Amino acid sequence: MRGAALIAAGVLLTAGCSEAEVETPPVDPAVLADAVELDAVMAHLTELERIAGENDGNRSLGTPGYDASVDYVAGALRDAGFDVQTPEFDTTLFAVENEQLTVDGEPMGVSALGMSPSTGPEGRTARVVRIAPDDTPGCEATDYDGVDAAGAVVIVDRGVCTFAVKEQVAAERGAAALLVANNEDGPLDAAGLGAESNPRIPVGGVAGADAERLSAATSVTVTLQTRTEDRKSRNVIAQTRTGSTDDVVVVGAHLDSVPEGPGINDNGTGVAAVLETALQLGSEPDVTNAVRFAFWGAEEVGLVGSTKYVESLSDEERLDIALYLNFDMLGSPNAGYLVFDGDDSDSVGEGPGPEGSAGIERTFAQFFDERGIEVGGTDFDGRSDYGPFVAFGIPAGGVFTGADDVKTPEQADLWGGTADQPFDPNYHTPEDTLAGIDREAFGAAAAAVAYGTAVYANSIDGPDGVPTGDQRAEVRAEFTE
Structure with missing residues (x-):
């Protein structure tokens, strides 16, 4: 029953009115959470896996599998009475066909950074130049003083400035290629230069432990055979017909997979939970604030769909967004129960989110606490679609069951699962299928999606609320200074 979750405790009748004049009850967060049932969200996942299976095993940017995913989500929303838009945007498809590094004839791990120019299939062989680590490693032209980088493969440390800036400085000094050594344990992968940086030389990432040997x-011979193509993609946007459009609650999940697999945990789970929340809420609920459901395209190539969308809005339209809730990977096989660290109480990585993010964190923590689940924090590290909203000072939050980070022994003691293994060992692989979903974790996370949506659809006031009115503009301006 679509929209059934609107019914709270009993039916309210106005005295002396007929049954035809029944007042619609407000949305009850707990009731909506219970209405988003595991069987329903798993049915959406089954359909997304079927779509991938019929389209070369994936639902990635620019493919028939992605288009079919758009049609499925948009069709379900239209059938539920939503006015659905699928705005198109331009993006660039980046693909890696080969990545190899040999050091004095011996292999070493390397990962092409997103949007890296190609070395071509033959690679580039050259002497090595190491830029000495300092307070701005490879970020300034003076870091190259006294160094002949022309025609060399340059090695710099990660940190301080963007990868794009490091590439620009190395290219100006005539480097043949650039290798960036990680400043944390493990390899440097899942990183990129950005489509707007117009990089000129190939750039790869290596583990920090390999920098000395390099x-x-x-x-060395570095082969980063890459390909870039201009593509078009679409977002799916649907908004309730009721509720204030001055305080819109945006609830989003990315719809695309990587080319390597069907993307069922990443991010069919987020899509399924947000879609079922929309269907159970209905297109005309009794809510104080309008709810805008968003399914983003091209997330896997740099948050392109969400970024293009936020940037397309006027200043006034962005101010009308009260908050953003993001849901990406909700059923990881070695699951954790994580909420975004809005107040930076963990003191890990980035600082706190925009004003109001701490309240969103508390809202989700309270939901899990009522179910006897202790949550952990996860950093706003910019790896999902909250990124462009946070960049404009819009408060954000959400839940997450983990990606390629390793579960600690303490987390395994708290939540079960296997310590010293990734939360999702199938991340970005063909094995990201229905078979890998942790149904218990997914059920709880999907219910949390509905709960958080209903809480803020009802009210953005109170100690766990977000700024309103003139204060909203002031705190956002301060955050983005």
């Missing part, structure tokens, strides 16, 4: 090498 620096001592006589020569």
Whole structure:
């Protein structure tokens, strides 16, 4: 029953009115959470897996599998009475066909950074130049003083400035290629230069532990065979017909997969939970604030769909967005129960989110606490679609069951699962299928999606609310200074 979750406790009748004049009860967050049932969200996942299976095993940017995913989500929303838009945007498809690094004839791990120019299939062989680590490693032209980088493969440390800036400085000094050594444990992957940086030389990432061996090498051969193509993609946007449009609650999940697999946890789970929340809420609920459901395209190539959307809005339209709730990977096989660290109480990575994000964190933590689940924090590290909203000072939050980070022994003690293994060992692989979904974690996370949506559809006031009116403009201006 679509929209059944609007019914709270009993039916309210106005005294002396007929049954035809029944007042619609307001949305009850707990009732809506219970209405988003595991069987329903798993049915959406089954359909997304079927779509991938019929389209070369994926639902990625620019493919028939992605178009079919758009049609499925948009069709379900239209059938539920929503006015659905599928705005188109331009993006660039980046693909890696080969990535290899040999150091004095021995192989070493390397990952092409997103949007890296190609070395071509033959690769580039050259001497090595190591830029000495300092307070701005490879970020300034003076870092190259006294160094002949022309025609060399340059090695710099990660940190301080963007990868794009490091590439620009190395290219100006005539480097043949750039390798960035990680400043954290493990390889440097899942990183990019950005489509707008117009990079000129190939750029790869290596583990920090390999930097010393690279620096001592006589020569290296780096092969980063990449491909870029201009593509068009679409978002799916649907908004309730009721509720204030001055305080819109945006609830989003990315709809695309990576080319390597069907993307059932990443991010069919987020899509399924947000879609079922929309269907159970209905297109005309009794809510104080309008709810806008968004399914983003091209997330896997750099948050393009959400970024293009937020940037397309006027200043006034962005101010009308009260908050953004993001849901990406909700059924990881080695699941954790994580909420975005809005107040930076963990002191990990980035600082706190925009004003109001701490209240969103508390709202989700309270939901899980009422179910006997202790949550952990996860950093606003910019790897999902909250990024462009946060960049404009819009408060954000959401839940997450983990990606390729490793579950600690303490987390395994708290939530079960396997310590010293990734939360999702199937991340970005063909094995990201229905078979890998942790149904218990997914059921709880999907219910949390509905709960948080209903809480803020009802009210954005109170200690766990977000700024309103003139204060909203003031705090956002301060955050983005």
